[in-house]
Amino acid sequence: MMEVEVLVFGAAAIHVKGGNVVVTVGDRPTVRDVLAALHEQHPDLRFAMPPIETGRLAVNHVFATAEHPVRAGDEIALITLVGGG
Amino acid sequence: MMEVEVLVFGAAAIHVKGGNVVVTVGDRPTVRDVLAALHEQHPDLRFAMPPIETGRLAVNHVFATAEHPVRAGDEIALITLVGGG
Amino acid sequence: MARTPAPVLARIIDSPLTRDAERAELLLQGWPHAFAPAGNSVARTVGAVLRFEGIVRRGEPDPSAGGTERELLALEYQAYDPMAERELRRIALDIVERHALSSLVALHSRGRVGVGEVSFLLIMESPHRAEALAAMTLFIDMLKQDVPIWKKPIWR
Amino acid sequence: MARTPAPVLARIIDSPLTRDAERAELLLQGWPHAFAPAGNSVARTVGAVLRFEGIVRRGEPDPSAGGTERELLALEYQAYDPMAERELRRIALDIVERHALSSLVALHSRGRVGVGEVSFLLIMESPHRAEALAAMTLFIDMLKQDVPIWKKPIWR
Numbered sequence: 001m002m003e004v005e006v007l008v009f010g011a012a013a014i015h016v017k018g019g020n021v022v023v024t025v026g027d028r029p030t031v032r033d034v035l036a037a038l039h040e041q042h043p044d045l046r047f048a049m050p051p052i053e054t055g056r057l058a059v060n061h062v063f064a065t066a067e068h069p070v071r072a073g074d075e076i077a078l079i080t081l082v083g084g085g
Numbered sequence: 086m087m088e089v090e091v092l093v094f095g096a097a098a099i100h101v102k103g104g105n106v107v108v109t110v111g112d113r114p115t116v117r118d119v120l121a122a123l124h125e126q127h128p129d130l131r132f133a134m135p136p137i138e139t140g141r142l143a144v145n146h147v148f149a150t151a152e153h154p155v156r157a158g159d160e161i162a163l164i165t166l167v168g169g170g
Numbered sequence: 171m172a173r174t175p176a177p178v179l180a181r182i183i184d185s186p187l188t189r190d191a192e193r194a195e196l197l198l199q200g201w202p203h204a205f206a207p208a209g210n211s212v213a214r215t216v217g218a219v220l221r222f223e224g225i226v227r228r229g230e231p232d233p234s235a236g237g238t239e240r241e242l243l244a245l246e247y248q249a250y251d252p253m254a255e256r257e258l259r260r261i262a263l264d265i266v267e268r269h270a271l272s273s274l275v276a277l278h279s280r281g282r283v284g285v286g287e288v289s290f291l292l293i294m295e296s297p298h299r300a301e302a303l304a305a306m307t308l309f310i311d312m313l314k315q316d317v318p319i320w321k322k323p324i325w326r
Numbered sequence: 327m328a329r330t331p332a333p334v335l336a337r338i339i340d341s342p343l344t345r346d347a348e349r350a351e352l353l354l355q356g357w358p359h360a361f362a363p364a365g366n367s368v369a370r371t372v373g374a375v376l377r378f379e380g381i382v383r384r385g386e387p388d389p390s391a392g393g394t395e396r397e398l399l400a401l402e403y404q405a406y407d408p409m410a411e412r413e414l415r416r417i418a419l420d421i422v423e424r425h426a427l428s429s430l431v432a433l434h435s436r437g438r439v440g441v442g443e444v445s446f447l448l449i450m451e452s453p454h455r456a457e458a459l460a461a462m463t464l465f466i467d468m469l470k471q472d473v474p475i476w477k478k479p480i481w482r
Contacts, residue, residue: 009406010476011389061409063472077406077474084403084410084434084475085299085380085446085466094250095320096233146253148316162250162318169247169254169278169319170224170290170310170455214384214442221377224455228370286370299380303463310455 007077012048097133180259186287218299224290250318269305336415342443374455380446406474425461
């Protein structure tokens with residue numbers, strides 16, 4: 001098992017203290033595993049979350065899709081409902 | 086019978102002296118009649134002319150479609166292949 | 171809700187559309203925000219300002235040379251008066267209404283416009299960007315179909 | 327034909343995008359035609375310049391009031407650094423390549439932008455207008471999907 005910290009912004013951050021949440025996932029997790037854990041362990045954020053199968057997270061400031069591995073020390077961010085422009 | 090003067094511009098005007106041509110049409114002509122006469126009496130301009138049935142001419146500075154009557158003294162212009170912008 | 175009519179300016183101008191010519195024309199026509207930055211219209215309901223400049227390029231296809239590109243010095247724009255300005259204005263009013271724009275300025279040059287100079291200027295203010303983008307595409311399409319302006323190449 | 331890479335500038339700026347802020351940024355970044363009129367790029371192959379300004383409007387829907395519109399003082403833009411600028415630049419390079427644009431400037435504000443002020447500026451030069459219009463629509467769509475910038479309303 002490993003803990004992954006996920007940065008949260010914008011409307012999603014209203015439900016979160018300190019701008020991040022922590023999820024527990026199995027060893028050698030992928031983006032999909034982190035998304036599944038977010039859905040399960042932080043249901044408050046579901047309104048802002050991408051689907052587990054097709055969703056993406058930012059890993060080290062680059063968008064990564066479901067299969068992408070997540071390693072200890074990676075900077076993971078949930079980026080949805082952006083509002084630029 | 087009546088003679089109608091038609092102003093010609095742009096690429097179409099290259100084939101024309103003085104910027105206008107004259108066509109002979111029957112009494113109470115419409116835009117369609119003038120277009121048909123242009124096609125027949127000025128074949129050089131055909132490349133720049135709208136179809137007789139669906140075409141338009143400007144009558145007194147407003148676009149007029151096939152059924153529009155043409156009267157003595159109207160200012161008639163063939164406006165195609167414009168190049169603004 | 172009844173709306174104040176959106177300001178519309180549509181004119182044919184006897185010079186290239188330099189910044190000075192644009193400013194002079196807006197001032198002359200009493201345009202409400204000639205010197206204000208784009209966003210500072212009074213109502214503050216404008217969310218998008220879109221500006222298009224059409225510029226004379228160095229090369230044009232030469233029909234008398236089978237359409238191969240040839241070097242230009244300038245284009246000479248000829249307008250059928252007063253219909254050209256009238257059509258420009260008709261299109262402007264139609265599009266402002268259809269897309270609920272907040273304002274529209276359309277200026278087109280008549281006469282000689284050198285390579286690199288602006289011959290056509292279109293500015294639209296709109297509450298939202300989508301309307302302005304759609305309106306701009308439509309405006310230019312209509313301009314190229316209906317406004318009796320022709321260009322004569324002046325070759326180098 | 328091998329083309330010189332088109333100049334691209336994509337930046338997140340810590341202020342509203344006033345004309346002075348825009349000019350200062352272009353100058354600072356050594357932008358090739360910061361002070362030249364739009365059309366006077368060296369190659370003279372540009373036929374269209376398109377400029378978009380996104381402006382903070384007076385009213386925004388308030389989610390905590392069921393989405394009814396409420397009066398704003400300003401929007402506070404928050405960016406995820408350095409990803410926001412990186413994504414802005416990635417999109418800019420992608421679109422310049424895809425639409426064969428001649429140049430592209432994309433500036434977005436971070437921090438407080440008052441009602442009536444510009445938060446986003448996009449300038450594109452292109453040989454022909456159609457590419458620029460298509461590219462602009464696509465750029466803004468991609469911005470709104472991928473660039474990690476959020477706005478916090480500061481209500482009146």
